[in-house]
Amino acid sequence: MLVKVLSSSYLGIEPFLVEVEVDITNGLPIFTIVGLGDTVISESRDRIRSAIKNMGYNLEPKRIVVNLTPANMRKVGSHFDLPIAVGVMVGMRLVKDYTGILNRYMFIGELSLTGKIRRSHGVISGVLLAKELGYEGIVIPTENLKEASIIEGIKIIPADNLRDVMNFLQNEKVKEYKVPKMEENFVFDIDMSDVKGQEKAKRAIEISAAGGHNLIMVGAPGCGKSMLAKRISTILPEMNEKEIIETTKIYSISGGLNESKPIINKRPFRMPHHTTTSAAVIGGGKVPRPGEISLANNGVLFMDEFVEFPKDVIESLREPLEERKVSITRSMGKVEFPANFIFVAACNPCPCGFSFDDDKCNCSSFEIRRYAKKLSGPIIDRIDLYIEIRRLSEEEMINLSNGEKSLDIKERVKKARDIQIERFGDEKLNGYMSNKDLEKYCHLDSESEKIMRGAIRSLNLSMRAFNKVLKVARTIADLENCKIINKIHLMEALAFRKN
Structure with missing residues (x-):
């Protein structure tokens, strides 16, 4: 008996439809999966057998062949467990699809050996695809409900285990559930008023946040570069629905969502260490995955100790800083990831860090020039705001008065962005x-x-x-x-x- 179950996969962050064809016949009892699946998909055979058995169903010794179409596109992920299991159970007549649900719904979910359906990656991409293709709904793990619920206009069917899916197939019975509420107001533990002095640097950060401009801060150790950069998130406006969906999509595919963070509705702030590799920053791998610049999409990428990053990492930022996206080409084709972020970098002016204070610096002019050359002209050319930060004076350090609060700066940033929205729509800022x-x-x-x-x-x-x-x-x-x-x-x- 041949059964077709609808599911999805993704290339980069773009989803595509996958038809899971399950053919069950008499013959030597084998379980074969074809169609360019990865190792995780190949291992699903054992998970599916145990899950069906432990839910109280008996599998007959049959010849099972599963084909994932289109067969010429590589598929990844454990979320094919559920559609394959549904195909096997319908094909063996353990359950009947009385109402034609298999033609109207997509299925996504990972199975445990007990039959429980676990959280899967890329669910929001599957929901968006089902809506785009005009399907009635999609069956997903209950753990992914909050992630999927931000997409309106399509039925979301959460399932805890295989028995829930079987009940749905037989009579379209859906258990009652409540969509969890999204957190809308964010409380930060840090504030711009924590930073003493450095008014020019604060002004540069305000301009950067308002117009989406790239920024580099050069200064001695302890002058407040990192402290300032980490507070840029506190003055950025809240994300709109489009930005939330796009960013959540990236984190869903990369496996960055969990119970405590099921939706990315707070602007990302990514801070990779200077030992991070080029593939981790830009993205890549045998099967291309998003890097730090894509995980910072619609947020901030902060690279502290910028000149200490490997030269290939620094130079690989050229195109993303200009194009606001990154293209990765592999034998399987070209993949594009969004990289629409505010770039903030910080570094010292010389190896010892004290060249702005002549009496403390022990670096030769040659060492200072060699250190500065680590940042090439093309990289500096792509940075909108360059600010040199001096250490605080004695009076500024002792002064106990607080500076301007983030909330006040945020209000000005929001007003400036509203002007830009009126000018360009929500597609771009002045920096673009x-x-x-x-x-x-x-x-x-x-x-x-x-x-x-x-x-x-x-x-x-x-x-x-x-x-x-x-x-x-x-x-x-x-x-x-x-x-x-x-x-x-x-x-x-x-x-x-x-x-």
Whole structure:
């Protein structure tokens, strides 16, 4: 008997439909799975046999052949356990599909040996695919319910074990469940008011958050670079529905969701260690997986001790910083992952870290130049804001007064972003403006043009750096609620370029 069960897999983060064909005939009792499945899928045979047996069903010694179509696309993941098990049980007539559910619903879930259906990766991608293809609903593990419930317009059938699925197949009986509520208001343990002094650096972070600009902070050890960077999350606006779905999708596929974090509705803050490999930062592997830059999508990627990262890791950031996505090519084809993040880097000015304080630095001029060369021109060119941070003075350290709170800065950032949403829709921020956008929204008067001509000569600006100055100036104007870029906005933007 031939049975077809609908399921899904994914290439990168894009899902595709998989038909699980189960053919059961008389003959030598074997269980074969074909169709370019990975090792996890091949091992599902033993999980399925034990799960069906331990749920009280008897499997006859039959010849079972399972084909995952399309057969020319590689499939990964344990979520094929459930559709294969359903196909086997229907094919052996242990249960009958009276109402044609197999043609109207997709199935996703991993099986334990007891028949329990466990949390699976990539469920939200499967739900989105089922909705896009017009299927009535999808059967998923109950543990994935909160993740799947953010997608509206499709029936979600949570199941604890195989018996729940069998009951659903026989009479479309669905157990009652409540969709867990999403946390909407986030309370941070840290605040921008914790940082003493460093007003210029705080201003740079505010501009970065408002316009989605990349930022690098250079300063001596202990001056507050990491402390400032970690607080950028506290001034970013909440994610919209589209951003929540896109980011949750990435974390679902990469296995980053769990009971305590079933949905990513708080902007990610990723902070890889400087020993992290290129594949871990950018993404990759035999079967391409998202890297840190994709896990930071719609959030912040902070690379502390930036010059200590391997050179290939630093240079591999060139395209993602410009294109806001990363393309990984393997023999199986090309995969694209989103990489729409705010990049924040921090480093010391020299090997000892004290070159800004001449009396403390013991590095030679050659060592300082060699250290600085670890950051190539193309990387610096892709960074919008460059800020040098000095150590606090004695008066600033002893001063007990608190600085401006994150909530106040966040309100200004949100207002600036609202202006950009009105200007571009929710597709882009000032940091991502195209050349046409620059011509339309960053017009310079004669005085401003004169200032930029001088800056091109004195700072040796490239065309990319010139455009970035205009983008930053546009964000500064938005923070001031100005429709045009004034001289003061342009001067402040130039103050954040590397001399």
